[in-house]
Amino acid sequence: MGFAAVNTGNNLLFLIVSSLLGFMAVSGCLGWMNLRNLGVTVSLPDEIYDGKDTFVTVRLENRKRFLSAFLLRVHISGKDARFPLVEKGCVESDAVTLVFRGRGSKLLEKATVSSPFPINFFVRRRSVSLSVPFTVFPSPRECPAVGGTGKKDARGDAFSRSKGFGGDVAAIRDYTASDPLKLIHWRLSARQGELKVKEITAPSEDPLIIDVLSLPAGGLEENLSCAAYLVNRAFRANRAVGLKVGSRLVRPDLSRTHRLRLLTELAVYGTR
Amino acid sequence: MVHVRTVLDILALVTGLLGTAPLFFHLNRIPQFVFLAALVFVIFAAWKGVPPLRGWRATVTTGVFFIYYALQFSRDNLVEPAANLLVVLLSIRLAGEKIPRNYLQIYALSLFALAASSAFSLSGAFLGYLGLLLLSIAVSLVLLTFFTVDSRLSLTRRGLRRVASVAAAMPAASAPLILLFFVILPRPQFPLWDFLSPAGEKVAGLSDRVEPGSAASVGEVASPVLRARSEKLPQKDLYWRGVVLNTPQGNAWIRTEIPGREIPPPKGVVMVRQTVFPETTASPWLIALDAPWSVSGVRSGKSADLVFRKRRSSGGRLKYDTVSAAHGAIETKEGIDRDFYLKLPEKVSPRVLSLGRSIARQGGSDSVRLSRLEGYFQSAGLRYATRDLPRSADPLDEFLFERKAGHCEFFASSFAVLLRAAGVPSRLVGGYYGGEYNELGGYYLVTESMAHAWVEVFLEERGWVRRDPTIYAVNFSRERDGKRRGLVATVRLIADSMSYYWNQTVITYDLDKQLRMVRATGSALRTLSFPSGVRRAGIPLLVAGFLLAVCLVGAKRKWGSREQRVVRKFLRMVGKRYPHISISPSTGLLELAERTGDPRVRRFADIRYGALYRDRKLSERELSLLEDITRAFAASREIVRDIERTSGTSH
Numbered sequence: 001m002g003f004a005a006v007n008t009g010n011n012l013l014f015l016i017v018s019s020l021l022g023f024m025a026v027s028g029c030l031g032w033m034n035l036r037n038l039g040v041t042v043s044l045p046d047e048i049y050d051g052k053d054t055f056v057t058v059r060l061e062n063r064k065r066f067l068s069a070f071l072l073r074v075h076i077s078g079k080d081a082r083f084p085l086v087e088k089g090c091v092e093s094d095a096v097t098l099v100f101r102g103r104g105s106k107l108l109e110k111a112t113v114s115s116p117f118p119i120n121f122f123v124r125r126r127s128v129s130l131s132v133p134f135t136v137f138p139s140p141r142e143c144p145a146v147g148g149t150g151k152k153d154a155r156g157d158a159f160s161r162s163k164g165f166g167g168d169v170a171a172i173r174d175y176t177a178s179d180p181l182k183l184i185h186w187r188l189s190a191r192q193g194e195l196k197v198k199e200i201t202a203p204s205e206d207p208l209i210i211d212v213l214s215l216p217a218g219g220l221e222e223n224l225s226c227a228a229y230l231v232n233r234a235f236r237a238n239r240a241v242g243l244k245v246g247s248r249l250v251r252p253d254l255s256r257t258h259r260l261r262l263l264t265e266l267a268v269y270g271t272r
Numbered sequence: 273m274v275h276v277r278t279v280l281d282i283l284a285l286v287t288g289l290l291g292t293a294p295l296f297f298h299l300n301r302i303p304q305f306v307f308l309a310a311l312v313f314v315i316f317a318a319w320k321g322v323p324p325l326r327g328w329r330a331t332v333t334t335g336v337f338f339i340y341y342a343l344q345f346s347r348d349n350l351v352e353p354a355a356n357l358l359v360v361l362l363s364i365r366l367a368g369e370k371i372p373r374n375y376l377q378i379y380a381l382s383l384f385a386l387a388a389s390s391a392f393s394l395s396g397a398f399l400g401y402l403g404l405l406l407l408s409i410a411v412s413l414v415l416l417t418f419f420t421v422d423s424r425l426s427l428t429r430r431g432l433r434r435v436a437s438v439a440a441a442m443p444a445a446s447a448p449l450i451l452l453f454f455v456i457l458p459r460p461q462f463p464l465w466d467f468l469s470p471a472g473e474k475v476a477g478l479s480d481r482v483e484p485g486s487a488a489s490v491g492e493v494a495s496p497v498l499r500a501r502s503e504k505l506p507q508k509d510l511y512w513r514g515v516v517l518n519t520p521q522g523n524a525w526i527r528t529e530i531p532g533r534e535i536p537p538p539k540g541v542v543m544v545r546q547t548v549f550p551e552t553t554a555s556p557w558l559i560a561l562d563a564p565w566s567v568s569g570v571r572s573g574k575s576a577d578l579v580f581r582k583r584r585s586s587g588g589r590l591k592y593d594t595v596s597a598a599h600g601a602i603e604t605k606e607g608i609d610r611d612f613y614l615k616l617p618e619k620v621s622p623r624v625l626s627l628g629r630s631i632a633r634q635g636g637s638d639s640v641r642l643s644r645l646e647g648y649f650q651s652a653g654l655r656y657a658t659r660d661l662p663r664s665a666d667p668l669d670e671f672l673f674e675r676k677a678g679h680c681e682f683f684a685s686s687f688a689v690l691l692r693a694a695g696v697p698s699r700l701v702g703g704y705y706g707g708e709y710n711e712l713g714g715y716y717l718v719t720e721s722m723a724h725a726w727v728e729v730f731l732e733e734r735g736w737v738r739r740d741p742t743i744y745a746v747n748f749s750r751e752r753d754g755k756r757r758g759l760v761a762t763v764r765l766i767a768d769s770m771s772y773y774w775n776q777t778v779i780t781y782d783l784d785k786q787l788r789m790v791r792a793t794g795s796a797l798r799t800l801s802f803p804s805g806v807r808r809a810g811i812p813l814l815v816a817g818f819l820l821a822v823c824l825v826g827a828k829r830k831w832g833s834r835e836q837r838v839v840r841k842f843l844r845m846v847g848k849r850y851p852h853i854s855i856s857p858s859t860g861l862l863e864l865a866e867r868t869g870d871p872r873v874r875r876f877a878d879i880r881y882g883a884l885y886r887d888r889k890l891s892e893r894e895l896s897l898l899e900d901i902t903r904a905f906a907a908s909r910e911i912v913r914d915i916e917r918t919s920g921t922s923h
Contacts (some may be wrong), residue, residue, distance in 0.1 A: 001387060006460055011778050014457055016383065019406055022449035026442050027413075068434050070414075084418065085431050118439065120372075120417040124519035143432055181649050243757075 024261040031124045034117045040074055040128045042108060043051075046260060049228070050103045050139040059093040062086040075112040075129075100136045104271040108132040137263040143217045144228035171199040185249065207240040207252035212266065224266045231266070235259045245269050273426040276419045281370070283412040284378045285314060288366050290405040291382025292359055294389040295399060303359040306337075317367075326369040334364055355388040359375035373897060379409045387807070394552075396774035406443040414439035459783040478514040478555045479703050480902050482725055483524035484681040485667025489683075495551070497704060497722070498559055499772050500594075501715045502546040507706070509598040511562035511726065511738065512718055514555075514703040516577045519733035520617035523667055525685060525700045530612065532576025535604055537565040537773075541597045548777050549591045556582050559703060559718075560594035563602050569593050577699075577736075578602060591780050603735035613697030613730060620689060621669035627692020638696045639731050642739070645690055649744035652676065654683070680705075680742045684725040687741035697730035705740070713769040835880075835890050835898075842876055842902045849905065876901050 001020065005013035039061035048054050052068035058081035062069040063090060072083040074094075081094035102108065114125040172185060176194035183197045210227050217226040227243070234241040235254070243262050246269075250262060292307055299307075325333075341357040362381040365374055386405055390398060404759060414435055418425055427435065498512070505506045517525035537543075544561055547569075558567050558580040567574070569592040572582040582590075616625075631644045657677035662670035668689060684700050691698035698821040705717035705724035726740040742748060831837055843864075850868050861877035879897055883890045890898070 002457075004387070006390075006458070009460055009782070010390050011454075012394065013387055013780075013782050014454055014459075015402060016387050016390075016401070018450045018453035019402060019443075019446070020383075021453045022446035023406060023410065025449050026446040029445075030438070030442060044860060067438065070438070071417060082421075084421075085427070085434065087434070091668075116417050116421065116441065117414070118442065119413040119415065120420050189577065209565065223499060 007057040007165050016055055027118050030118045031115065031122070033064075034072075034115055035113055035124055035126045036068055037148050038069060038113055038126075038128065038233060039063055040111050040113060040130065041113070042076065042130055042132050043133045044132060045110070047137065047263070048100055048134060049098060049137050051101060052139060053097045053099060055095055057093055059091055060113075061091045061106050063086055064088050069115075070117040071115050072117075073114050074128075076108070086217060100134075103136050103138045103221075103267045105133065105135050105268055108134060135267045137267045138221065138228045140229035140232055141217070141222065141225035142229055143215065143222075169198045170198055172196050173199060193213070205241065208234050209242040209244055209249075209252060211244040212269070213246060220270065224269060228263055228266050231262045233257060274432050276415050276425045279418055279432065280412060280415050281314075281318065282406055282646070283415070284366065284370065284375055284710075286409045287379055287382045287412060288362055290401055290408060291385035292362065292841060294393065294395075294401050295359065295385050297354055297518075298352075298355065298389070298392040299359055300356050303356045303363070303419055306360050307363045310367040313367045324369045325367045327362065327906070330364055330368045333363065337364075345856070346896040351391040357392070358385050358388055372416055375412065375416050375419075379412060383409070386879065394775075394779050396771055396778075397779075399774070403443065406446075407440055410442045411436050411439040414853055415443075420555040429462045429678075453777075454781075455786070455789070459781075459786055472676060478553075478557050478559070478723070480515055480517070480555070480557075480702075481524050481526050482517055482673070482685060482700055482702055483522075483682050484678065484685045485523055485661070485663055487661065487663075494718050496768070496771075497553070497718045497720055498548055498550040499710075499715045499717050499768075499775070500546045500561070500707070501713075502544065502561070503714075504709050505544065505598065509561075509600070510705060510707045510716070511576065511600075511701075511724070511740070512559050512704040512707070512722075513564060513701055514557045514559045515701070516575075516579050516728070517702060518577070518613065518614065520689065522617065522619070525688070527579075529730075530576065530609070535576065536594075536600065537577070538597050538599075538601075538603050541599050544596045546596070546600050547591060547596050549772070549780065558582060558592060560599055561596040561700070562600070562703065563598075564594050564596045566595045567592050591776075598737040601734050601736065605668065607732075608697060608730055610697050610730075610794065613699060614692050614695065616689065616692050619668045620693065623673055624666075624669055624686070625690060625693055627672070628690045631690070631694040634904075637732075638729070639733070641694045642691065642729055642731070645687065645694060645696075646741075646744065648690075649683075649687065649741050654678070654745050655747050656680075656683075656742060678799070680725045683741040683745065686726050687739070688727045691727070691729060698730050701726050701728055709763075710769055710772070711766055712765060713772045713850070714770060717772075718766055719876050834895060838895065838898045838902055839880065842898070842905065845902060845905045846870075846873060849908075872901055872905055 001013060002017045004010075005017050017253045041059045041061070043057040043059070045056075046053060056076070058076065058191050060069075060072060060074060060081075068088055069086040070084070072086065074081040074083070076096065077098050077100070079098055081096045083092050083094060086092045090112070108130050110129050112125050112127055114123050116123045116172050121210040149270075159204070166260055172188060173196065175184060175189075175197050179197045185196045185198050188196045208230075210230050212223050212227045213220075215223040215226050226230050229243055231243070235256075239261065240252035240254045243250040245265055248265070250265060287312075296304060296307070313325075313607070316322065333392060337357065337360045341353040341360075344353040347475045358381055362378065362385060362628075365378050365381060370378075382405060386398075386401055390399075418427070453828070469861075495718065500512075517527050518530065519526050519528040543565070546561055548558075548560060550559060558570065560567055560580065563578055564580065565578070567580045570590050571581060572580045572592075574580055591795070631641050633639075634644065636644075652672070652861070653676055655677040656679065658679050660675070661678055662675050662682065664670045667678075668682065671678040672686055688698040688700050702723075702725050704718045706722045706723040707718045709716055724740075724742070726738060726742070728736040728738050731737050731902070812908055832840075832851055843855055846864060847853070848869065850870075851866070853867055855864065861873065861880060865874040865877050879894050879901075880890070883894060
C-alpha cells in the first residue's frame, strides 16, 4: 500500500497508509497498557508432593483505573491460567494443575503474563514477581508395614487421647447440645435426673516413631518416600507418629500441623 | 451470551460492504453481480443453515476469475481489472468457509477495494468510508484474537460491549497519529506511475471547438469545473478565460496556434491574484480569470493570445496561481495579422454577409462599426435559449433571421462572423461566465452550466477588447446563476465548502506543501518571541512549575501516599516506644496491638483495617484521625522521655 501511495502520489492512498500506521501504533500501546497494573497472586496448597499433580489457584487483579484487561495468560512452571476478561478493579481466579519435581524448600519466583490483545499479530509478555516459598514433600511410596506390634489385630490395643466412636467408655459427663443422641447414657441419666453422655475413645495403636535412615526401602530418597507414606498412613489410622532423622528426633503427636511438620522435616532433610 | 463467531460473521459482511460500496458503481457488471449474489448467499446461508462455499468449488471459481482478469491487464488498463478482480475475490471469500486466516483476507481485500476506489474518485466521501472501515476492522481484529484463542468462545453482552468499546476506541485514538503520518510521510516530487492515478470522474471540460447548430439542446450540468480562491469581484468581471478559437471551419470555430511575441502585462491596472483548484478534466486548457497574464504552480505553456496549456497531462489534482487584469482588454503594441483575423468561413449565408458588408459600407473606424453591430444586436430581439436551437445547414442565418433564439455560442459565433464581414478583426473565446461566491471558503465555484463563449474584438487604439454579445438577448439577466438562496442552497454551499477544503488540504497535499510547512515551522521557531513581561516572569515560572511537578511526582514515588506515610511514621513511633518489640515492614498492626497491649495501636489498626478490608480508601476524616493518633503517640513518647530524663537527673 505504501509502495502504491509513493508511486502514484495519490493522497487517499497516503491516508490509508497513515491510518494503518496510526492504527498499529495505537494497538501496540493498547497491548502494552493491557499488561500494565496487573497483580498476580498464587495460592499453593500446604501439601505438595514430589511428582504429584497439585492444584494451584492463580488470582489476577486488574488494578487499572479505566481499562479492562483482555485475553491474559499467566504462565507458571510450564502451565497456563487463562483470563479472557478482567474488568477494571476486579479480581478473577483460575486453577492450574502443576507438577513439582524434587523435594525440598522452593521458591515460586515469577510468573509470565502474556496476551495477544488487541490484535493477534504479536504476543506481548511481562514477568511478574511472585516470591512464594513452598515445600515439596517426598512423594509417598508404599513400603512394607513396619513399626507396628506385628499382630494383625493390634488396632485397639491402645487408647487414643482423642474422642471417637469405636473404643471404650472413657468418661461420663453432662450432655451438651453438640453431642449425638446415641451417646446419651440413658440409664445413668434416668438415675441422676439430668442427661449424661458417655465419652468414648477412638481405637488407636501405640505411638510410632519412624527412624527414617533405618527403613528398609533402599536409598535415602526411597526411605524418605517410605517415611512420608508411613506418616500419612499413621495419621489416617489416628496413630500418633514421631520421627527420627539422623540425630534429630521429633516427638509423636496427632495434629495436622504436626503431620505437616514431619513431612517438612522429610522434605528438607539433607538439603540445607 | 453471544458467540464471537456470529459477531465476526456479521462484521465481515459489514467490512466487505464498506470496502466495496465506494467502488461498486465503477465496476463491470460481472463483479457487481457476483458481489450482490455473494451477499444474498451469505444472508440466505446464515438463515437456512446452508454450508458455505468450500473446497475445490471456491478454488476453481477464484482461478477462473483470476485468469479472466489477468488477460485484461495491460499497462494502460491496470486499475480496472485489478479493482474488478479484488471485488470478485472478496465476494468469494465472503461466501466461503471462514477460518481466522479467511477473516483477515476479507479485511485486507476490503481495504484494498477502498484503496482501488481512489483511482476512480477523489471524493471526500472516501474519508467517511475509511473511518467506518477502520472501525469495523478494529472491532473485528480484536474479536478475531478472542476467536483464535478459543473458537467456541461466547461473551456476555456486557463483556462484548467492553471489548467492542475498547476496540472502537483504537481508530479514534489513532486519529492524531493518522494526521501526523499523513503530513510527514514522504511524497514523491512526481508520481512514478502516474498512469495508475487517472484520478476521478472527469468532467467534460472546455472543448477546443465551438459549433453552434450541432445539437438541438444543451444540458445544464451543475458539476463543478473549478474553484478559485479569490476576493469577491463584480459580477460583470467574472469571465473565466479558457481557449481562444480564431479560425472558422465550416460551421465551427477551431483554434490555430499563431506565432507571436509575448505581450507584457498592462500597466496601471489592478491585478487580481487567484488560486485555482480545477476539477480533473480531459481538456488541456488552464482556466483563469480573463485576462490572465501569468499562471504559476503547474508546468504550462503560454500562447501569445494568453491561452495557457498544461505541459503534462497529470492525472492527479492540480492547483495553480494566476494573475489577471479584469478590465476586459488585452493591449498589444505590435498590431496583429489582420488578414488572419478577418478570414470568413467558406460558406456564409448571403443575408449574414450583406449585413456585415452594410455595416462596413457605412464607414467609420473599427470601434464605430462595433457600436453599429452592437446596436443591431440590441434591436434585433434575439433571445437566449437552450432548447429548440437552430439546426439547419446554416445555423447562424437561421439564428439571426428566423428563430432569433440560441445560446451563447450562436451569439458569439454570429457576432464574430458579422464583425469579420464588416472588416473588424475578431475571435471567439471559450470559457465560463459567472461563479457562485462561497463566503464560507472565500472562493468562487464555477460549474459546467456556466460554460460560455464570447468575442474579442481588435481595436487599434485599445487592443483586444472583450465583448459579450449574449448580454443583448432580450431575456438576458446577468444574475442568471447568481443569487440562489434558501435551505437547499445553503446546504449545497456548505457541502461544496467541505469538498473545497478536502481538495485543498488532502487531495492536493504534496512535497511542495511539506517543504513549505517545514520552512514555516523552522522560521516560526527561529522568530519565537514572547512579550518582555511574559519572558521575564513567565519562563522562570514555567520552569519552576515544571521542576515542582517533577519533585512532587518523585516524592510521591519515593515516600508513597499520605496513608503509607502516616502508617510508616506510626510504626516508627511504636518501635521507639516499645524498643523490645521487633517491627518489620510485614508486621501486622493487629499483631502489634496484641503484643504491645496499647489501646492506641488497637485503635489505629481498627481504623486502617476498617477501610482496607472493605476495599475502600481511607476517608479524609479517618486519615486525620490516624495522624492525630500518631501525633498523640509521639507527644506521649516525649513526655515519657522527659520523665525518664528528670528521674535520671534526680538520681
